[in-house]
Amino acid sequence: MRKSILLKQGSMGAVLAVIGVIFLLPFIYMLSTSFSRQANIALPYPPQLIPEDFSLFNYIVMLKSFSVGLYYFNSGIVTSSVVGGVLLISSLAGYAIAKGSFRGKYFIFLLILATMMVPFQIIVVPLYILMLKIKLYDTRLALILPVMAIVYFL
Amino acid sequence: MFVAPALGLFLLFILYPLVWNFYLSFTKSSLIRTTWVGLFQYVRIATDRTLLNALYNTLYLTFFNLLTQLPLALLIATLLNEIKYTRTSFRIIYFLPYVTSIVVAAIIWTYMFDPDEGIFNWFLRLLGFRGLLWLSHPSTSKLSVIIFNLFLIYLAGLQTIPPQLYEAAEIDGANSLQKFSKITIPLLKPTTVFLVITGTIGGMQTFQQIYMFGTAVGNPGRSIQTVVAYIYESGWVLQHFGIGATAAVLLFLIIMAITVVNVKFLVREN
Numbered sequence: 001m002r003k004s005i006l007l008k009q010g011s012m013g014a015v016l017a018v019i020g021v022i023f024l025l026p027f028i029y030m031l032s033t034s035f036s037r038q039a040n041i042a043l044p045y046p047p048q049l050i051p052e053d054f055s056l057f058n059y060i061v062m063l064k065s066f067s068v069g070l071y072y073f074n075s076g077i078v079t080s081s082v083v084g085g086v087l088l089i090s091s092l093a094g095y096a097i098a099k100g101s102f103r104g105k106y107f108i109f110l111l112i113l114a115t116m117m118v119p120f121q122i123i124v125v126p127l128y129i130l131m132l133k134i135k136l137y138d139t140r141l142a143l144i145l146p147v148m149a150i151v152y153f154l
Numbered sequence: 155m156f157v158a159p160a161l162g163l164f165l166l167f168i169l170y171p172l173v174w175n176f177y178l179s180f181t182k183s184s185l186i187r188t189t190w191v192g193l194f195q196y197v198r199i200a201t202d203r204t205l206l207n208a209l210y211n212t213l214y215l216t217f218f219n220l221l222t223q224l225p226l227a228l229l230i231a232t233l234l235n236e237i238k239y240t241r242t243s244f245r246i247i248y249f250l251p252y253v254t255s256i257v258v259a260a261i262i263w264t265y266m267f268d269p270d271e272g273i274f275n276w277f278l279r280l281l282g283f284r285g286l287l288w289l290s291h292p293s294t295s296k297l298s299v300i301i302f303n304l305f306l307i308y309l310a311g312l313q314t315i316p317p318q319l320y321e322a323a324e325i326d327g328a329n330s331l332q333k334f335s336k337i338t339i340p341l342l343k344p345t346t347v348f349l350v351i352t353g354t355i356g357g358m359q360t361f362q363q364i365y366m367f368g369t370a371v372g373n374p375g376r377s378i379q380t381v382v383a384y385i386y387e388s389g390w391v392l393q394h395f396g397i398g399a400t401a402a403v404l405l406f407l408i409i410m411a412i413t414v415v416n417v418k419f420l421v422r423e424n
Contacts, residue, residue, distance in 0.1 A: 008330075009237060009239065012233050012236060012237045013239070015233060016230070016234070016237065016244050020244060020247045020248065023247055023248060023251060023305065024250070026251075026259065026266060026305070027262075029265070030262045033265070043265055043271035043272070044271075045270070045276065046276050047276055088159075089159045089160045090160060092159065092160065093160035093161070115164070115168050115169075117406065117409050117410055117413060118168070118172060119358075119382055119402070119405060119406070120359070121359070121361060121382045121386060122175050122385070122402040122405070123168060123171035123172055123175060125175065125185075125395055125398065125399065126170070126171035126172075126175050126178070127167065127171045129174070130167075130171060130174075145163065145166075145167060146167040146168075
């Protein structure tokens with residue numbers, strides 16, 4: 001009895017591990033290629049787990065020629081603002097929709113459901129014009145506000 | 155009162171653009187000049203073979219993605235629910251692709267799909283087969299996208315069965331098959347239905363990976379261009395924002411129709 005349980009757990013683990021390796025493969029591939037000196041000309045072939053020409057060249061080039069710090073700063077600002085704002089706004093609205101009883105409540109709920117089906121690309125052109133008009137174009141706020149409006153529905 | 159900020163954001167950044175898009179669909183527009191043309195764009199896209207092709211690609215990819223993803227997701231979820239050791243590490247591994255940006259993943263996969271130096275063809279040659287052309291030929295490009303999407307599988311919803319249920323069933327002497335059919339299937343059914351509905355909506359809106367693999371036209375030879383890619387191409391590449399807007403309205407209607415059918419057939423019977 002014990003042996004059969006062990007066997008079953010083991011085979012389940014084996015199946016999970018095989019699929020898991022396939023799922024991890026792109027990440028391993030990314031990591032090992034990033035350390036390969038020749039990878040900025042051509043991919044190493046055959047693939048190598050630890051590149052023969054191991055070097056930090058790609059990392060140095062990246063840090064020197066792009067303002068990576070600024071990109072991370074942008075991502076950080078946008079993410080934290082969106083999360084903070086959504087937490088505040090949607091907890092307020094969620095409370096009202098769940099607890100309150102007022103006219104139009106059902107309508108708002110339906111509206112929210114309907115917009116989940118709208119592909120973002122549908123609103124992106126008008127959004128672009130809107131951002132130009134309200135002078136938010138080319139600012140971080142232009143990234144934050146609409147995303148807040150969309151994330152809110154999830 | 156409490157709804158005001160959320161409603162404000164919604165009105166300004168979603169409903170207003172939506173209405174504007176609807177207006178744009180009755181115009182000929184390069185954004186700088188916009189002229190009213192009535193239903194002209196609707197007549198035009200009705201006979202547009204490029205759009206028809208994009209619609210076919212979208213439906214094809216959505217259908218086969220769901221068909222391949224659901225069984226795999228169920229298999230992994232069942233195994234994860236039943237395995238007793240190392241569950242957390244496996245969960246992290248399977249959740250990793252989902253939290254990766256699609257754009258980043260698509261770049262890595264472009265390398266992996268490379269016909270000459272890619273890892274897939276290296277493996278195929280190792281096994282003695284001839285390498286495939288993957289994303290470089292229309293005959294295999296759709297397959298490549300489906301394989302890529304398989305990697306972005308969403309499992310979180312299928313992780314809700316408490317292990318105690320299985321233990322109780324084991325004590326009662328249930329075998330694996332009984333556990334699967336009496337516990338896993340019924341308990342996962344609502345989640346699966348939900349995944350089918352949201353998966354269809356998401357699949358119909360596929361864009362990022364298409365853009366990364368084959369630009370807005372969905373190369374090779376438009377074989378992977380989806381409707382959203384077509385909308386993008388009409389607007390930002392060809393400056394025909396009116397056509398893009400019209401196709402967007404059409405896509406919205408199609409998604410709504412499919413969702414209504416899905417909800418009717420899948421939710422009602424449960």
